[in-house]
Amino acid sequence: MTQGVPWHVSAFRLGGAESAEAELVGRVRELRARILFDRGRRPGFRTSDGGYADDQDLDFGAWHFIGRREARRWGT
Numbered sequence: 243m244t245q246g247v248p249w250h251v252s253a254f255r256l257g258g259a260e261s262a263e264a265e266l267v268g269r270v271r272e273l274r275a276r277i278l279f280d281r282g283r284r285p286g287f288r289t290s291d292g293g294y295a296d297d298q299d300l301d302f303g304a305w306h307f308i309g310r311r312e313a314r315r316w317g318t
Contacts, residue, residue: 250313255305270306271296 256267275287275294282288289295 247311250310251307252310253305253307256302258302267301270301270308271298273308 254266256263256270272294275296278284278296279287279294287294287296
């Protein structure tokens with residue numbers, strides 16, 4: 243663990259599927275799929291075009307927490 247490097251955590255709740263947050267939910271799903279793909283260990287999270295996807299209906303209405311090294315709002 244690196245000493246002295248702070249983590250910046252943000253939390254947000256996504257609304258319904260037709261909300262203006264559609265791009266944000268797409269980014270959350272891609273991030274989660276990239277982590278779960280684990281360098282090919284779980285190939286089901288890779289799409290045929292080389293992207294990553296983990297579409298879950300539970301994403302809408304759920305809280306999402308993102309930890310970053312840089313102090314900026316996730317999704318901007």
